[in-house]
């Protein structure tokens with residue numbers, strides 16, 4: 734684990750070092766913006782380091798400076814202690830997903846895993862594209878969707894975060910995919926004619942039908958599994 738450090742860029746304390754800010758509830762905050770709604774709360778500096786390496790900023794302060802914590806962007810944060818290997822989302826997510834699994838009742842833990850994965854996949858951006866409709870949405874309108882059902886993944890597949898999950902929008906795509914109204918075949922979004930729909934849903938499906946997904950190369954094996962569940 735590295736130590737995270739940044740320096741005040743302006744004002745009275747310009748040049749003074751600042752460190753990850755520990756909030757009253759004991760958590761640290763990673764965020765792509767200074768808006769609270771985008772905050773991803775994490776419990777350890779290790780988890781924080783992983784998200785900063787994914788491109789998120791973090792709230793930082795100094796015990797010696799009597800000023801509110803401020804959001805520092807990832808490119809202004811330095812990692813000290815280069816002797817230890819970097820902590821990345823790939824090294825943190827397995828534990829988070831294990832915790833979420835062991836504790837079935839814990840909505841909090843699955844929410845944490847979901848928030849972490851979404852933050853990692855969006856690389857510190859506040860907006861990102863839905864893989865199916867290709868429209869850009871603010872992060873809170875996107876979910877980190879598992880292409881192959883999570884409960885059916887082997888351990889190694891679960892660790893293949895960048896390929897097993899993708900950002901899908903809450904404006905319909907996540908549900909249309911999860912419930913099998915559409916599937917992806919040969920990299921192209923297809924309407925599943927075996928599912929009965931309504932005129933309103935048909936309109937949504939037609940909008941994304943024929944789109945080419947950007948993650949086919951890495952995720953094709955998972956898309957094929959999804960298709961086999963619904964196209965039979």
Ligand SMILES: [Zn+2]
Nearest residue numbers: 863866902906
């Ligand atoms: Zn979408």
